Amino acid sequence: MKKHNIQFSLNGEKVAIEVEPSDVLLDVLRGRLGIKSPKVGCDRGDCGTCTILLNGKTIRSCLALAVEADGTEIVTLEGANTTRKWTQKLQKKFHEKNAFQCGFCAPGVILSATELLEKNGRPSAHDIKEAIAGNLCRCTGYEPIVAAIEETAKGR
Amino acid sequence: MPITTEFEYVKPKDMDEALHVFSLYREKARALAGGTDLVMHLKENIARPEVVVDLKALDELAVFEMKGSTLRIGALVTFSDLINSPVVKSRFPVLWEASLTVASVGVRNRATLAGNICSAVPSADSAPALAVYCAEVLVRGIKGERRIPIGAWFTGPKKTALNPEEIVTAVELELPGKKSAGCYMKLARYEGEDLAQGGVAVLVSSDDTYRVAVCALGPAPSRCPGTEAALNGNKLGEKTLARAKEAILKEVSPITDIRSSKEYRLHMTQIMLGRALETAVARLFGKGAKYGTENIA
Numbered sequence: 001m002k003k004h005n006i007q008f009s010l011n012g013e014k015v016a017i018e019v020e021p022s023d024v025l026l027d028v029l030r031g032r033l034g035i036k037s038p039k040v041g042c043d044r045g046d047c048g049t050c051t052i053l054l055n056g057k058t059i060r061s062c063l064a065l066a067v068e069a070d071g072t073e074i075v076t077l078e079g080a081n082t083t084r085k086w087t088q089k090l091q092k093k094f095h096e097k098n099a100f101q102c103g104f105c106a107p108g109v110i111l112s113a114t115e116l117l118e119k120n121g122r123p124s125a126h127d128i129k130e131a132i133a134g135n136l137c138r139c140t141g142y143e144p145i146v147a148a149i150e151e152t153a154k155g156r
Numbered sequence: 157m158p159i160t161t162e163f164e165y166v167k168p169k170d171m172d173e174a175l176h177v178f179s180l181y182r183e184k185a186r187a188l189a190g191g192t193d194l195v196m197h198l199k200e201n202i203a204r205p206e207v208v209v210d211l212k213a214l215d216e217l218a219v220f221e222m223k224g225s226t227l228r229i230g231a232l233v234t235f236s237d238l239i240n241s242p243v244v245k246s247r248f249p250v251l252w253e254a255s256l257t258v259a260s261v262g263v264r265n266r267a268t269l270a271g272n273i274c275s276a277v278p279s280a281d282s283a284p285a286l287a288v289y290c291a292e293v294l295v296r297g298i299k300g301e302r303r304i305p306i307g308a309w310f311t312g313p314k315k316t317a318l319n320p321e322e323i324v325t326a327v328e329l330e331l332p333g334k335k336s337a338g339c340y341m342k343l344a345r346y347e348g349e350d351l352a353q354g355g356v357a358v359l360v361s362s363d364d365t366y367r368v369a370v371c372a373l374g375p376a377p378s379r380c381p382g383t384e385a386a387l388n389g390n391k392l393g394e395k396t397l398a399r400a401k402e403a404i405l406k407e408v409s410p411i412t413d414i415r416s417s418k419e420y421r422l423h424m425t426q427i428m429l430g431r432a433l434e435t436a437v438a439r440l441f442g443k444g445a446k447y448g449t450e451n452i453a
Contacts, residue, residue: 001162001163001164002164002165004165021162021163021164021165021208022158022159022160022161022162022163022198023159024157024158024159024195024199027158043157043199044157044196044199045192045196045259045263046349048260048262051262057236057265058261058262058265059262059265059266060192060262060263060266062195063191063192063195063196063263063266064191064195064266065165065188065191065195065208067165067210068188068191068210068212112261112262115261116261129347129348130261130348131261133260133261133347133348133349134259134260134261134262134263134348134349135260135262
């Protein structure tokens with residue numbers, strides 16, 4: 001099949017790479033570009049561990065073809081913590097509140113929370129739950145996650 | 157999970173080029189917009205196209221505007237776009253409410269309304285809302301354009317009236333003529349992302365006319381004309397509601413599957429209809445729960 005040369009911005013740096021039409025974006029990020037924060041979880045769009053920011057919005061990188069990334073701007077947790085206002089604050093608060101245990105879901109949760117706080121600086125607990133409804137966590141029971149996001153928003 | 161199907165990828169720059177590809181490849185071509193269903197189908201070998209046609213460079217599919225009493229929603233408009241639209245929220249609140257129940261934010265940022273009705277699963281959350289707003293699906297092929305009423309669109313589970321050489325360009329919704337209010341009630345196993353076990357949308361107008369539509373309660377989403385006939389011309393009282401609940405059982409044909417049993421769905425159909433109607437009538441008088449409030453739990 002015809003390969004495609006694509007270019008996109010990855011965490012602020014220009015990337016040029018050749019991909020097959022059938023390459024999945026998540027696999028290219030992890031396997032060829034060394035970006036390990038998005039995880040392979042359910043690999044079908046349900047669990048949210050593969051969350052990245054594409055043109056500023058969270059998407060499931062397991063449900064995107066790599067070739068679709070041509071001309072876009074991709075930010076993963078690796079880049080978000082220096083470029084997005086809320087990300088590092090969230091990371092610190094997650095650490096402080098023990099809001100993750102195994103950590104597998106944490107990059108996705110933090111990016112979803114980053115997107116939420118960028119749009120809504122004063123989210124209710126319901127807003128937070130809705131924003132992270134697509135990020136499954138099997139360790140914490142969510143309570144410390146919701147509390148960490150709430151406290152980050154309040155600047156406590 | 158790698159995609160094992162081999163296919164070519166094209167991203168046409170104009171509509172003629174796109175339609176040309178579909179006229180050549182027909183069933184062997186698949187349209188790509190948000191990709192949240194297609195990429196999954198590629199992984200599972202449910203879709204085995206020879207060519208995937210990325211529509212995202214076609215500006216005319218991105219149109220999202222209100223003209224007169226018609227809202228045009230281009231095929232590239234995502235559920236997040238619908239949720240963030242003040243026009244959808246204020247003028248077509250049932251669609252707004254239904255959009256909030258689709259999957260999760262990260263999926264809604266990509267998934268399109270057009271994709272939802274093209275996938276045409278029986279549980280498509282957008283479908284009952286489109287039905288109560290008498291939506292029309294605009295499709296184009298190399299031979300020209302067609303408008304398909306939403307009632308004729310779904311022809312079976314995952315089946316639509318779209319021909320292989322055609323693509324959906326937009327969905328158009330008509331404002332209800334009279335003052336109206338509505339409700340989309342979705343039954344799911346838990347709050348957050350889940351497919352509907354059943355969904356009921358209602359629209360109530362100030363002249364006591366009613367529109368009712370369902371999803372996940374039969375092979376395809378559909379309007380419920382018998383239920384509407386039982387309601388029309390009446391204020392919503394105990395007797396009217398009882399007649400409507402009787403009528404809707406004749407218009408749904410749910411199955412037993414992993415999400416619930418047929419019996420539970422039948423039971424909940426009546427309950428959802430009742431609650432949706434009561435909520436819609438309350439909203440018509442400026443009362444009742446705000447649109448988007450979790451309303452079934």
